[in-house]
Amino acid sequence: MACGTETAPPSISPQYVQLEGKTMGTTYHITYQDSLSRNLQAEIDSLLVEINQSVSTYIDTSFISQFNQSPEGTVLSPQSTLAKHFWENFDCSKQVYQQSEGYFDVSIMPLVNYWGFGYTEKRAVEQVDSMRIDSMMQFVGMEKVLSEPLADGELRLTKTHPGLQFDFSALAKGYGIDAVGRLLEAKGIKNYLVEIGGEARARGINKRGTAWQLGINEPRADAAVDDFRVVASLSNQSMATSGNYRNYYVVDGVAYAHTINAKTGYPEINTLLGATVFAPNCMLADAYATACMTLGPDRAFAMIEKNPNLEAFFFYSTEDGTVASLMTDGARAWIDEL
Numbered sequence: 001m002a003c004g005t006e007t008a009p010p011s012i013s014p015q016y017v018q019l020e021g022k023t024m025g026t027t028y029h030i031t032y033q034d035s036l037s038r039n040l041q042a043e044i045d046s047l048l049v050e051i052n053q054s055v056s057t058y059i060d061t062s063f064i065s066q067f068n069q070s071p072e073g074t075v076l077s078p079q080s081t082l083a084k085h086f087w088e089n090f091d092c093s094k095q096v097y098q099q100s101e102g103y104f105d106v107s108i109m110p111l112v113n114y115w116g117f118g119y120t121e122k123r124a125v126e127q128v129d130s131m132r133i134d135s136m137m138q139f140v141g142m143e144k145v146l147s148e149p150l151a152d153g154e155l156r157l158t159k160t161h162p163g164l165q166f167d168f169s170a171l172a173k174g175y176g177i178d179a180v181g182r183l184l185e186a187k188g189i190k191n192y193l194v195e196i197g198g199e200a201r202a203r204g205i206n207k208r209g210t211a212w213q214l215g216i217n218e219p220r221a222d223a224a225v226d227d228f229r230v231v232a233s234l235s236n237q238s239m240a241t242s243g244n245y246r247n248y249y250v251v252d253g254v255a256y257a258h259t260i261n262a263k264t265g266y267p268e269i270n271t272l273l274g275a276t277v278f279a280p281n282c283m284l285a286d287a288y289a290t291a292c293m294t295l296g297p298d299r300a301f302a303m304i305e306k307n308p309n310l311e312a313f314f315f316y317s318t319e320d321g322t323v324a325s326l327m328t329d330g331a332r333a334w335i336d337e338l
């Protein structure tokens with residue numbers, strides 16, 4: 001997990017506004033420079049509520065929940081802001097699905113629920129039902145959703161199997177962060193940091209006139225949220241971290257983590273402990289960080305290096321059980337080990 005290390009001194013500059021609140025089952029922290037010292041929290045909260053109403057599977061009436069409950073699919077109208085949020089998450093998901101050769105797949109919602117990490121009751125799977133997993137795998141795959149342009153700019157998304165369901169949780173926080181960033185930029189704000197649940201979008205400089213400092217957590221389940229192993233200095237980048245060292249459960253000595261492998265239907269187990277991805281926007285960073293966790297360190301590193309817009313920092317376990325790190329060349333200019 002990463003979060004901004006910018007804390008307010010006793011007398012912060014009046015030009016920098018700090019906001020905090022709750023959204024998407026976690027907290028947000030926003031700092032921005034504004035000569036008018038405007039408090040934009042009400043607008044930001046309203047925007048985040050709107051995004052949740054589109055892409056949260058925890059809201060029964062949300063746009064994505066209606067899509068998931070429909071046996072046919074849905075029609076996206078350009079006049080609908082909820083449809084717009086849904087489409088942008090779907091479109092990015094499809095791009096990363098293709099770039100990751102199907103290892104990032106948001107159609108795994110039924111499997112996420114089965115393993116106890118979704119919107120249904122949270123419970124450990126005491127006895128794995130391989131036949132049930134095989135049956136759910138029949139409707140996993142983003143190629144099983146067909147898109148058809150209609151009149152007036154509408155788009156029809158058709159399911160080829162009524163059981164197909166989406167889960168945008170691997171990129172929705174990143175999307176929300178980008179949306180808040182765009183709101184700030186529309187107000188003429190150039191220097192800001194938006195963080196939700198440890199993922200962040202940084203633009204410009206902080207109140208000290210330097211790049212924003214963002215910490216990357218130790219990859220341990222008992223690590224505090226501010227127990228940083230390295231710090232990244234960012235001015236015009238976004239970052240997101242995914243890891244399996246917090247959200248997991250153990251049954252009969254076997255650890256089951258929340259990252260589900262869309263190729264197998266089972267929680268992924270590999271030596272990658274945490275993947276931090278840097279990208280121009282946070283939605284991409286969020287999605288690719290999850291893709292990395294499914295691929296494992298070697299294939300994930302190769303995928304990142306093929307994309308000129310991405311950089312990454314990995315924690316992984318070695319054969320002797322120690323924790324090692326790996327980073328792309330482009331990330332070296334931003335990363336400082338503590």
